[in-house]
Amino acid sequence: MIRSLGVISILVLAACGGGRSGPGEPSVARFxxxxxxxxxxxxxxxxxxxxxxxxxxxxxxxDQTLTGADQRRGASFFGDPERAHAVRLSDTPQDDAFWERWTEFGRAAEQLCR
Incomplete structure (x- = not known):
């Protein structure tokens, strides 16, 4: 379960990994x-x-999808996947809303950095 919850952090990195772009597509190197x-x-x-x-x-x-506070909170997931797990399983409205934004961030990174 922890492994699957760490997937978003890994997905974000993997989505941006190649740095290759085709004609008319942005290069990851510009970032x-x-x-x-x-x-x-x-x-x-x-x-x-x-x-x-x-x-x-x-x-x-x-920067396009998360507030500064969300970015700082999410940054902690890179070093401690257990934190992501706890947020994902939390039943609080605040954590649920954050997780939706974090998931959208993962999608945006995949699209932007492919």
């Missing part, structure tokens, strides 16, 4: 200078294939 809590957590995650362009792309998606 290399983008910084923020998600990019910092991404760079510090130690996952294979992580680089500034990938993490910058993920941060750009976060």
């Amino acid at each position: 290399a200078a983008t910084t923020g809590p998600i990019a910092s957590a991404c760079m510090g995650s130690g996952r294979k294939g992580v680089n500034r362009a990938t993490c910058g792309c993920v941060q750009m998606a976060a």
